[in-house]
Amino acid sequence: MFSPQAKAKVLIIEDDRKLAEALKSGIEAAGYDVFSASSAEEGFFLIHSLQPDLLLLDLTLPHRNGLDILRQIRSEGVDVRVLILTSHNTEEDRVEGLNSGADDYLGKPFSFPELVARIRALLRRVLPAVSAGPLKVGDLTLDTRTRTVFRSGVRLELTAREFDLLLYLIENRGRTVSREMLATDVWRETSRFTPIDNVIDVQIARLRKKIDDPYPVKLLQTIRGLGFSLQEPQT
Amino acid sequence: MKSWRPKNVRTRLTLWYVSILAVILVLYVALVFTFQYTLLARQIYHDEIQDVETVEGLLYFDQDGTLRLQQNYHSHPPSHLLIDRLMEVRDEAGMVLYRSDTLRGQALGASPLRHEGEGGFNERIVKLSDGTKVSLISHVHSMQGRTVLIRLGYSMSPLYDRMRQFLALLFIALPVALLMAGFAGYNIAKRALRPLEHMAARAEQITAHSLHDRLEIQNPDDELGYMARVFNQLLQRLDEAFAQLKRFTADAAHELRTPLASLRTVGEIALQEAVEPEDYREAIGSILEETSRLNQTIEGLLLLARAEASRPARKEQLIFLPELVDEILALLGVLIEEKNLSVVEDREGLQDRSVRADRSLVRVALMNVLHNAVKFSPVNSVLTVICTVAQGFEDFAEISVQDQGPGLALEEHKLVFDRFFTSSRKETAFGSGTGLGLSIAKLAVERSNGQIFFDETVTRGARCVIHLPLDSIEPHALG
Numbered sequence A: 001m002f003s004p005q006a007k008a009k010v011l012i013i014e015d016d017r018k019l020a021e022a023l024k025s026g027i028e029a030a031g032y033d034v035f036s037a038s039s040a041e042e043g044f045f046l047i048h049s050l051q052p053d054l055l056l057l058d059l060t061l062p063h064r065n066g067l068d069i070l071r072q073i074r075s076e077g078v079d080v081r082v083l084i085l086t087s088h089n090t091e092e093d094r095v096e097g098l099n100s101g102a103d104d105y106l107g108k109p110f111s112f113p114e115l116v117a118r119i120r121a122l123l124r125r126v127l128p129a130v131s132a133g134p135l136k137v138g139d140l141t142l143d144t145r146t147r148t149v150f151r152s153g154v155r156l157e158l159t160a161r162e163f164d165l166l167l168y169l170i171e172n173r174g175r176t177v178s179r180e181m182l183a184t185d186v187w188r189e190t191s192r193f194t195p196i197d198n199v200i201d202v203q204i205a206r207l208r209k210k211i212d213d214p215y216p217v218k219l220l221q222t223i224r225g226l227g228f229s230l231q232e233p234q235t
Numbered sequence B: 001m002k003s004w005r006p007k008n009v010r011t012r013l014t015l016w017y018v019s020i021l022a023v024i025l026v027l028y029v030a031l032v033f034t035f036q037y038t039l040l041a042r043q044i045y046h047d048e049i050q051d052v053e054t055v056e057g058l059l060y061f062d063q064d065g066t067l068r069l070q071q072n073y074h075s076h077p078p079s080h081l082l083i084d085r086l087m088e089v090r091d092e093a094g095m096v097l098y099r100s101d102t103l104r105g106q107a108l109g110a111s112p113l114r115h116e117g118e119g120g121f122n123e124r125i126v127k128l129s130d131g132t133k134v135s136l137i138s139h140v141h142s143m144q145g146r147t148v149l150i151r152l153g154y155s156m157s158p159l160y161d162r163m164r165q166f167l168a169l170l171f172i173a174l175p176v177a178l179l180m181a182g183f184a185g186y187n188i189a190k191r192a193l194r195p196l197e198h199m200a201a202r203a204e205q206i207t208a209h210s211l212h213d214r215l216e217i218q219n220p221d222d223e224l225g226y227m228a229r230v231f232n233q234l235l236q237r238l239d240e241a242f243a244q245l246k247r248f249t250a251d252a253a254h255e256l257r258t259p260l261a262s263l264r265t266v267g268e269i270a271l272q273e274a275v276e277p278e279d280y281r282e283a284i285g286s287i288l289e290e291t292s293r294l295n296q297t298i299e300g301l302l303l304l305a306r307a308e309a310s311r312p313a314r315k316e317q318l319i320f321l322p323e324l325v326d327e328i329l330a331l332l333g334v335l336i337e338e339k340n341l342s343v344v345e346d347r348e349g350l351q352d353r354s355v356r357a358d359r360s361l362v363r364v365a366l367m368n369v370l371h372n373a374v375k376f377s378p379v380n381s382v383l384t385v386i387c388t389v390a391q392g393f394e395d396f397a398e399i400s401v402q403d404q405g406p407g408l409a410l411e412e413h414k415l416v417f418d419r420f421f422t423s424s425r426k427e428t429a430f431g432s433g434t435g436l437g438l439s440i441a442k443l444a445v446e447r448s449n450g451q452i453f454f455d456e457t458v459t460r461g462a463r464c465v466i467h468l469p470l471d472s473i474e475p476h477a478l479g
Helices: A017-029 A040-050 A066-076 A091-099 A112-123 A160-171 A179-185 A196-211 B009-058 B080-084 B157-205 B223-272 B277-309 B321-331 B333-338 B359-376 B437-447
Strands: A009-013 A033-037 A054-058 A081-086 A104-107 A135-137 A140-143 A148-151 A154-156 A220-223 A227-230 B059-061 B067-069 B086-091 B096-099 B124-127 B133-143 B146-155 B316-319 B342-346 B355-358 B382-389 B396-402 B451-454 B463-469
Touching: A009 A017, A009 A040, A017 A033, A017 A112, A033 A040, A040 A066, A054 A066, A054 A112, A066 A081, A066 A091, A081 A091, A081 A112, A091 A104, A104 A112, A112 A179, A135 A160, A140 A160, A160 A179, A160 A196, A160 A227, A179 A196, A179 A227, A196 A220, A196 B333, B009 B059, B009 B133, B009 B146, B009 B157, B059 B133, B059 B146, B067 B096, B157 B223, B223 B277, B277 B437, B316 B321, B316 B359, B321 B333, B321 B342, B321 B359, B321 B382, B321 B396, B333 B359, B355 B359, B355 B463, B359 B382, B359 B396, B359 B437, B359 B463, B437 B451, B437 B463
Parallel strands: A009 A033, A009 A054, A054 A081, A081 A104, B342 B382
Antiparallel strands: A135 A140, A140 A148, A148 A154, A220 A227, B059 B067, B086 B096, B086 B146, B124 B133, B133 B146, B316 B355, B382 B396, B396 B463, B451 B463
16 A cells, blocks of 8 residues: 555545645644545545545535545445544444444544544554563653563652553654543543543643653653653753 | 315314214114104004904804994994904905905905914004005904904004104204204304413414413313413423523523633734744643633533433443442542542442442533542542432432532532532632533433432531432342
8 A cells, every 4th residue: 555655645525624724734744645625526536536545534514424425435445544523523423424434533623633643543554563672762661561660770660540641652652642542542531521631630740750850851741732742852 | 085174173073073963863763763663563453452352242144144243333433443444354265254344345465374363363564455554463253153264454554654754853853953962062162172272372472582471271170271281381391491591502602702712812912922932832832721621611511412402211220339439539549649638438328239320420420529529629638428328318329528628608509500600709719610510410410310419507618419319129128
């Protein structure tokens, strides 16, 4: 399909031009070739002419329901990953979307880091094997087998939740992780209306106290309005 | 072809009523007619038998051997029937010995049957040659050493005439009666249904803006009064729901407008002056935080609206409350540790009993209540969570969550469950969330057939109490 050198092609079918523009530049910055269509007809044409690897599909398009497009391309057997973006975000909508042949579903408004993470996950053909060796960021190392964490050679005592949180951050090192992502992937909280953000913030603060506070180089960054990122400081 | 169906109820009622009455009357006429006919026919038969006996005494053979009837008796007839008497006497060979003048020469019946008139009277109806129908009886009689067969009958024509008149009378009376009954029925139905018309006219004028109008109740005890009452209760509920919706829409608009205003201001200020990239970052971050809060408010509102609008088949299951409380406390664990709260749990009162409810609903409710308690607890204080059987409501489990926070002002105990309620008191204002948490908790508990309230007797801190229905299989009920 695509070699590591060639960029994967992403097609956005979204009638809100402002959102489409923002998504285009954001996803391009994440390293993909991005095209956009603002109507179902244009989208169809581009699906067949460009043969994108991934389709970001808005469900409420003028004249035509996004699900129709999805069903049609599935019945034509077009090989493309489909991520639905929609403001209709009830459980039934999600089930219907996935049953119609979508690979993933994201409700509006979504966090951009989460969107990029999902795109990356969908385009990753082979899941990377759980690395045998310890994961590293700077002088922080995490061993999934023994569930131990070291910083500068000193072993850190982390609670189970702190370990899971750090593992998730370290797996996504160098990228931004939103609160929504943490809520679903680390806390496994499906209900969107829970006081979980509060819990996440406190948990991050406690983790930071253990892995960063005693050390001069700070690895865990808070990106205001976006989320958190674990990365080596730029020199 | 579609059968015609009258539009209004009173016409339909009247038609039904008249049809049923007609059927009953026709049946009644048929019955009366048959009864009357049988009665009269039997009377004729009876008269004939008596007459035969009379005649037997009056018959004699004169010296010529001719059969004669004593005429002196005939001149004093005891009844008009004697004048109408038709009689024929035959000998054993079937020869006619006597024929009354009334027959005017016609034969009364055909040639004799075997054993005719021997055992009984062979009652039958025969037709004369001029077409007259005759009720005929026969009798064998021995006189002066000879055996004769007496046939005696009366014409049925008078009876038939009388029955015809009777029937005609009945059938003339029938439509008149039906017409009268129909007219009366129509008017009664109209009168009875008149309150309905009033109600309909009144109801037509009620719109979304005049939901406070009520239907007039004329007689509260009858069926229509009952209907009007039920209808008024419906209006009452609609009125309340509508008022709530209006208030809610206004609140929601306000709640959404405030963060929008801050979004706008932050954005405008950032663009107004040429500032450092770091300041832009700051502004955009602040905007994103605000959108996230906005989104949370919308999620909360949608959750409430959905839960209110639909009553889906609840996925009820058995929940052991202490376990659920532990799960939530574990989730909120870091917040509790951060404030160094001691959590006191008492679950003895509940023994092993479970509640029956939708787990996700109860979880949402408990989560919001516990989070609220944690949020308002001062540092180093005690949070008490008690699971027990509700006192006075033995079918309910009770969970109470008590904090040592600022508590509620007296008039706030009910208001806290209102949407977007935030306390006016200074000490509670800092931790304000979306203002929907307790509304959601209340809705979730009520959807689970439970109750939620703040204990008004508690003055230090706040004590939130939730009642949830216990599973009906009670351990002590088995013993």
